[in-house]
Amino acid sequence: xxxxxxxxxxxxxxxxxxxxxxxxxxxxxxxxxxxxxxxxxxxxxxxxxxxxxxxxxxxxxxxxxxxxxxxxxxxxxxxxxxxxxxxxxxxxxxxxxxxxxxxxxxxxxxxxxxxxxx
Amino acid sequence: xxxxxxxxxxxxxxxxxxxxxxxxxxxxxxxxxxxxxxxxxxxxxxxxxxxxxxxxxxxxxxxxxxxxxxxxxxxxxxxxxxxxxxxxxxxxxxxxxxxxxxxxxxxxxxxxxxxxxxxxxxxxxxxxxxxxxxxxxxxxxxxxxxxxxxxxxxxxxxxxxxxxxxxxxxxxxxxxxxxxxxxxxxxxxxxxxxxxxxxxxxxxxxxxxxxxxxxxxxxxxxxxxxxxxxxxxxxxxxxxxxxxxxxxxxxxxxxxxxxxxxxxxxxxxxxxxxxxxxxxxxxxxxxxxxxxxxxxxxxxxxxxxxxxxxxxxxxxxxxxxxxxxxxxxxxxxxxxxxxxxxxxxxxxxxxxx
Numbered sequence: 001x002x003x004x005x006x007x008x009x010x011x012x013x014x015x016x017x018x019x020x021x022x023x024x025x026x027x028x029x030x031x032x033x034x035x036x037x038x039x040x041x042x043x044x045x046x047x048x049x050x051x052x053x054x055x056x057x058x059x060x061x062x063x064x065x066x067x068x069x070x071x072x073x074x075x076x077x078x079x080x081x082x083x084x085x086x087x088x089x090x091x092x093x094x095x096x097x098x099x100x101x102x103x104x105x106x107x108x109x110x111x112x113x114x115x116x117x118x
Numbered sequence: 119x120x121x122x123x124x125x126x127x128x129x130x131x132x133x134x135x136x137x138x139x140x141x142x143x144x145x146x147x148x149x150x151x152x153x154x155x156x157x158x159x160x161x162x163x164x165x166x167x168x169x170x171x172x173x174x175x176x177x178x179x180x181x182x183x184x185x186x187x188x189x190x191x192x193x194x195x196x197x198x199x200x201x202x203x204x205x206x207x208x209x210x211x212x213x214x215x216x217x218x219x220x221x222x223x224x225x226x227x228x229x230x231x232x233x234x235x236x237x238x239x240x241x242x243x244x245x246x247x248x249x250x251x252x253x254x255x256x257x258x259x260x261x262x263x264x265x266x267x268x269x270x271x272x273x274x275x276x277x278x279x280x281x282x283x284x285x286x287x288x289x290x291x292x293x294x295x296x297x298x299x300x301x302x303x304x305x306x307x308x309x310x311x312x313x314x315x316x317x318x319x320x321x322x323x324x325x326x327x328x329x330x331x332x333x334x335x336x337x338x339x340x341x342x343x344x345x346x347x348x349x350x351x352x353x354x355x356x357x358x359x360x361x362x363x364x365x366x367x368x369x370x371x372x373x374x375x376x377x378x379x380x381x382x383x384x385x386x387x388x389x390x391x392x393x394x395x396x397x398x399x400x401x402x403x404x405x406x407x408x409x410x411x412x413x414x415x416x417x418x419x420x421x422x423x424x425x426x427x428x429x430x431x432x433x434x435x436x437x438x439x440x441x442x443x444x445x446x447x448x449x450x451x452x453x454x455x456x457x458x459x460x461x462x463x464x465x466x467x468x469x470x471x
Contacts, residue, residue: 057206
């Protein structure tokens, strides 16, 4: 994550607010997106499941949350293949990957906050 | 990141607002490009109809319309516009689909900011060079304010959207139709929407002669603008000014490669078009142009939007699509003379005015 955020930031300190905004937006939106993913699986709606998984995979990859992106991509591919049973099986792995990366992102946000306030 | 024509204009389409933020920051703030963003592909297509973007960056997977479908629609109207397709999807099937759809570049998410800026800047510069090589100069000649906008407003919007240079000649301020100062400013507003050079003269309304000064005004515009294509009134028209302008333009534009005549509300039943320009993406632009002539809308029922729309809809029975502007082609010496984006030949025997 830190490597990817450094890549987004580049050599330019002026990109710092963008990085904070991206991380903040991701944390804010992720619970609802996980919920939509679970609902899609629950309804056995392959399209909704694939869309939700694909969207979350893209956002996670954008921040360098590679494990979460990979888990979401698995669900996306199973949903596209019509294997909602396998997609459902992988849902806990998605949640676990999010649970792993969320504190990292929150930690980064908390570390930045004093600067933002100042 | 700029050249003589200003910063590159980029349209970015992605349903993820965070990706839009990132791309906007990289291309806009860091790269100095002019960036517009859209989350909805349909809205992006509408923007493409009215703004001459240099590059489009689009996601592949979006609800409603995929990036590949967007690419196909975009290619129908802007075949040369550089398009960068981005996706998080790992499947090569998408990459192959994008390349078959003639995407110029395919970038994987997560986007590398340095790579993104490099690719978009290079494609934009290349696209501008290509566009400059195929850029047309178009001159539309009308007797009164709003004549050319009624006749070929959609086509002029299409020329503007593909980056062609547009110039307009309006020979009178239309004194018979109201305050000349107001009508002049209305003409200027419409010209601004097309970024067009406007030759606005003040010859005597309803009494335009075929020879000078009418001829001299049109001739000066032709010499200065050096158009590839001239649009003007048809001879098959009941209004004496329109016929005079047609005849004067035929002389002034005698060396212009392509000359075509548009339909006016006063067109005679003998108006006999042989080309049909599809303006599906530009009917809204045409209505925006005509809305500039507010002083006339309450006086002239032919300017009411439903009449404009119904007329364009009617002609689509020959031109295909949904909205069409009819033209009598007098001369088309070059294969590239008539805009390839929109023209259909008449379904029956051809007729030159």
